[in-house]
Amino acid sequence: MCASPAMTTSGEDVDYALRVSDLGKSYAKADGTGFRLHQVTMDLPMGYIMGLIGPNGAGKSTLIRLLLNMTRRDSGEISILGRDPLSREEEVKADLGVVFDSIYFPEAWKVKAVEPVMAPMYPSWDSDRYHDYLRRFGLQENRKIGKLSRGMQMKLMLAVALSHDARLLILDEPTSGLDVLARDELMDILLDYIGDGRHSVLFSTHITTDLERVADFVTYINRGSVFYTGPKDELMEAFQVVRGGPDDLAGAQIPYLMGLQRSATGFEALVPAEHLKDFLASASPAAVEPSDGRYLVERADFDNIIRLTAGSPAATDRNKEVES
Amino acid sequence: MKLIISSLSGQPIYRQIEDQIRSAILTGDLKAGEGLPSLRHLSQELRVSVLTVTRAYTELAQEGLVENIQGKGTFVADSGDQVMRRHLEDRVQSLLGEAVDTARRAGMEPDRIRGLLDGLLGDKGSAPASEEGKE
Amino acid sequence: MKAIAKQIRLDMQRFSGAGRTWVGVLIFMSVPLIGILLNLVMALTGNDGEDARTALTGAVASMGIGLLVGLVFGMFVDFSNTAIRLNGLLPITRDHQVFGRYAAVILLVLVQSCGYAIFFFYATDSFLHGQDHWRDTVLFASGLFLLESLLFAVATPLFYWLEPVKAMIVFLALLGLVPIMALIGSLLPLDWGTFWNSIMRSLTSDLWRPMVLGLALILAVDMVSIVISRKVYARKEI
Numbered sequence: 001m002c003a004s005p006a007m008t009t010s011g012e013d014v015d016y017a018l019r020v021s022d023l024g025k026s027y028a029k030a031d032g033t034g035f036r037l038h039q040v041t042m043d044l045p046m047g048y049i050m051g052l053i054g055p056n057g058a059g060k061s062t063l064i065r066l067l068l069n070m071t072r073r074d075s076g077e078i079s080i081l082g083r084d085p086l087s088r089e090e091e092v093k094a095d096l097g098v099v100f101d102s103i104y105f106p107e108a109w110k111v112k113a114v115e116p117v118m119a120p121m122y123p124s125w126d127s128d129r130y131h132d133y134l135r136r137f138g139l140q141e142n143r144k145i146g147k148l149s150r151g152m153q154m155k156l157m158l159a160v161a162l163s164h165d166a167r168l169l170i171l172d173e174p175t176s177g178l179d180v181l182a183r184d185e186l187m188d189i190l191l192d193y194i195g196d197g198r199h200s201v202l203f204s205t206h207i208t209t210d211l212e213r214v215a216d217f218v219t220y221i222n223r224g225s226v227f228y229t230g231p232k233d234e235l236m237e238a239f240q241v242v243r244g245g246p247d248d249l250a251g252a253q254i255p256y257l258m259g260l261q262r263s264a265t266g267f268e269a270l271v272p273a274e275h276l277k278d279f280l281a282s283a284s285p286a287a288v289e290p291s292d293g294r295y296l297v298e299r300a301d302f303d304n305i306i307r308l309t310a311g312s313p314a315a316t317d318r319n320k321e322v323e324s
Numbered sequence: 325m326k327l328i329i330s331s332l333s334g335q336p337i338y339r340q341i342e343d344q345i346r347s348a349i350l351t352g353d354l355k356a357g358e359g360l361p362s363l364r365h366l367s368q369e370l371r372v373s374v375l376t377v378t379r380a381y382t383e384l385a386q387e388g389l390v391e392n393i394q395g396k397g398t399f400v401a402d403s404g405d406q407v408m409r410r411h412l413e414d415r416v417q418s419l420l421g422e423a424v425d426t427a428r429r430a431g432m433e434p435d436r437i438r439g440l441l442d443g444l445l446g447d448k449g450s451a452p453a454s455e456e457g458k459e
Numbered sequence: 460m461k462a463i464a465k466q467i468r469l470d471m472q473r474f475s476g477a478g479r480t481w482v483g484v485l486i487f488m489s490v491p492l493i494g495i496l497l498n499l500v501m502a503l504t505g506n507d508g509e510d511a512r513t514a515l516t517g518a519v520a521s522m523g524i525g526l527l528v529g530l531v532f533g534m535f536v537d538f539s540n541t542a543i544r545l546n547g548l549l550p551i552t553r554d555h556q557v558f559g560r561y562a563a564v565i566l567l568v569l570v571q572s573c574g575y576a577i578f579f580f581y582a583t584d585s586f587l588h589g590q591d592h593w594r595d596t597v598l599f600a601s602g603l604f605l606l607e608s609l610l611f612a613v614a615t616p617l618f619y620w621l622e623p624v625k626a627m628i629v630f631l632a633l634l635g636l637v638p639i640m641a642l643i644g645s646l647l648p649l650d651w652g653t654f655w656n657s658i659m660r661s662l663t664s665d666l667w668r669p670m671v672l673g674l675a676l677i678l679a680v681d682m683v684s685i686v687i688s689r690k691v692y693a694r695k696e697i
Contacts, residue, residue, distance in 0.1 A: 048374060070547035070697035090462055093550035104544040106473075106537060116480070117472050121465055121549055184371070191368045213331055216375040231375055233338065299334060 014082040017168045017200030018044040018067070023076035025066055035224065037062050040076070042219045042229040046167075047197035049190060051215035051232065052204035053302055055310045059224045060204040064172045067202075068098065081167050094122055097161025101173035103153040107146025111139055114160065122164035133159035150177025158186075162193070169193060169201045175210060183207070187214045208302035212236075218302075222310060239300035240276055241308075242269045248294050252282035259308030270300060270308040325354060325361075329370050337372050341380035349389055349400055350408045360390060360398040387411060462551045466559020467566070469549075474533050474563075483530075487567045490526055491574030494519035498582035512582070519578060520603055523571055527607050528614070530567065532627055534560065535618040547697040557688050561615070561681065568607045576600035594666050601673055608677045610634075612684035619691045 020043070026036040037059045044050045052060050065071045067078060069085060078085055085092045105114060111134070119125040134141070137155040145153065154174050161169055169190070175183050187210060190201050205211060211218070212232075219229040228235050239258065245266045254260075256279040259270035271279045280286070280295070325348055329340050348354040360366070363381065367374045381398050384390045388407045392398050401407060427437045468480055475482035494515060501511055537543055546556060580596045613633065617626040 065547070065697070068547050070544065072694070089552050090550040090555075093548060096548070098548040100541075100544060102541050104542055104548065106540075106542045113472075117469060120468060121551075187371055188368070191364075191371065194374070195364045195368060197364065209331075213337065213372045213376075216373045232373060233336065233376060233379065237336070299336070 014046050014167075016043055016079070017046045017048075017081060018042075018050075018202060019077075019079040020063075020067075021077040023063070023066060023078065024074045025062060025071065026074060035059070035062070037066070037224045040221070040226050042226060044200055044202060044217060046200055047194055048216035049194060049201040049203060049214060050217040050219060051208075051211035051302075052202060052219050052221065053206070053208055053211065053306060054221040054227075055306060056206060058221045060221055061172055063221065064170060064202075064204060067170065068093075068096075094124075094164075095167045097164070097166030097169045099154060099157040099161055099169070099171040099174045101154075101176060102150075103145055103148075103157065105145050105156075107144070109145050110141065111143055111145060111148075111156065112141035114145075114156065118160050118164075124165045126163050126165070130159060130163035133162060151179070151182055154178065155182075158189070162189075167199055169199065171201070171203045171205075173205055174203075175205055175207050183210050186210075190214065208306065212302055220302075220305065222306075227309060235305070236300055236302075238273055239305060240271050240273055241298045241300050241304045242271050242276075242279065243267070243296040243298075244269075244294055248283065250282060250284045252284070253279050256282065259305075259310075261308055268304075268308065270305060327366075327370060329372060337370075338376045338380040338383070341366075341370075341372075341377065342383055345380070345384060346389065346408060346411075350412070354400050356400050356402045358400045360400070362397055460555065462555040463559045463562060465549075466551050466556050467563040469551075470534050470560050470563040473537065474530055474567075483567060484570055487526065487530075487571045488574050490519060490523045490571065491578035493522075494578040495582050498578075515582065516579070516599075519575070523575065523603065524607060524610065527564075527568065527571075527611065528630075530564065531611060531614050531618060532623055534564075535623045535626070538618070539622050539624070543697050553692050554689055557619070557685060557692055561685055561688075564611050564615075565608070565681075568604060568611070571607070572600045572604040575603050597666060598669065601670060605673045605677060609680055612677075612680045616684055616687040616691055619688045619695065 021041050023040040024036070024038055026034060028034050035057075040059075040063060042050075052063065054060055062071070066073050067080065067085065069089060080092050081095055083092050105117075115127070115130060119127065119130075133155075137152070137159060139148075139152060139156055139159065145156070148156065154177055158174070175186065178186065190203070191214060193199050194201060203211065203215070215232045217230065218232040218235050220227040220235065228238075242257075243266060246262070246264065249260075249262075249267050249269070253269075256275040257269045257271050261268045269279075276297070283294070325345075327341065327344050329337055331337070333340065335343075345354065345360070354360075360381065361369065363374055363377050367377045370377070381390065381392065385392050385398070389401055389411075390398050391401050424437065471480045471483045475486070497515055498512075501515065537545065546553075551559070576596050576599070579599045580592070614626070614630045617630055620626065621629065
């Protein structure tokens, strides 16, 4: 049930807010290790919210910087709002709103300096809207930006991003400085933003609880590779979390699981839903029903999935070169 | 329409939405022909993703409980409550079928099964007579 | 182009400490105007001998150049911290950012040179050889314009490449090479005196030759400088 194709300000029909295909980037880090973003492919249809999740250092911020051409890609294609962001960079960025994890204005500036700087940049700048947001967020014009709290700085970036009819909103770890109330408010704002079906959101975070309810699509990146991309519900239903005692895990069961954590009091395993029966059948003695008593089987949520797959063999194999 | 969704309940959110809409149709809170909130409106109200609401509506439409009219929205099907009822009856039949199979495997006699059933019906939802089952 | 104009405005705002676009221009006009005021004061207090005027002219010229260096440093302050990310999200390509920055500075230096011309004309008698006050005014202002443009052309690629503080250090070190080279030159057994005299004479024989030569030099140096800046900035990680 898709909304009708959305029109961009230039009048083109766009079905996808963002398409990324086989994106790759590798570089050497200061500490001598290397990093590689490898064959990243994902699509975000217009009118929806996509969460970008994964542990720290997985490559989420690198991906966002590649989308904004802040760093150059080694390979792959990107299409933002139906256009090539390299050859039509200014057109594309005029329709993008961006919120980073820290403020991108000099800290010496005052809040009131922002509008004269940003307004001329965007033909569709809406000054009334901008001031409404400043009021709503409680941002005072005479305060120095450096003196604002992290959360207020994020809100300032958000106010700017929402004030020029950007069609795609990109947020890179915006919630780390916010309390729960502010995060709820942000979710409300995002849902309202996509409300007419003509705007989309890409939201990268490691605080997964925010996204679990609100994201339509999810891309899970781990160690530079895409572990999963697609509808959020499918990811969560693709796995079950199985818990058991320390001696309840047999060798025969290992091939069926995707991720595992062991402790003195037991284990926690991530089992693909289609393998659950086999997993239980390979126990010794075999377990027939999930309610066997030995095992506790639950729905997986983002935290479990990330935590249990962060060091998984599958992810490691794909990125063997990273370790050099 | 009252909808209460919990992230913690263990049940997928789309299923919670479905169940509650089904109940509302059954009890008549949602009447035939009445419009459901738009996808995006409901998603904002409940603070859940649009696709989740979409899925709930789609599954309800597949069951014949609601109709999606292109360009207008989603409406309770004309015979929605009847469809619901038939639906539930089918479900009761299959659950009873399972119960009977299980009872047979346990070696229970038909009379004993009927006795249990009467006990459950008679108690009208208070704690089932589980003491008799424990042997 | 619109994007370049956006960048010019942005850099003016950065230079002014944000918000006000035309403050930068006013600041740049201020140095020659201060010179004029000082000259008035000198005249009123009777302190306006040739030495005094020479000193004043030298002071005004150095202040202007110092202001330019400060300007360049100020424009690039955003490269040293998270504020550089603004350059990544604005709808201005990197090339246009470079063109805009060069255009902004050239504009400011041009404005300043006009100010110098006014200052020189009203505040000093000619202390160069020759009696043509007009010509000397034009030569002084253009000479400063040339000098400042050359300094900017050398400094800017450095600032696109390195962090502002490091770039400044390298730049000052390069400037420091000039007196060193002059020192070495003076120790060589060459007759610099006549050499310079003959050059100066040929340059200042009429007005147009030095102007055309100067303009050609600025254009050439700026073109090379822009090419280098573009290359450096294109590869920079924001």
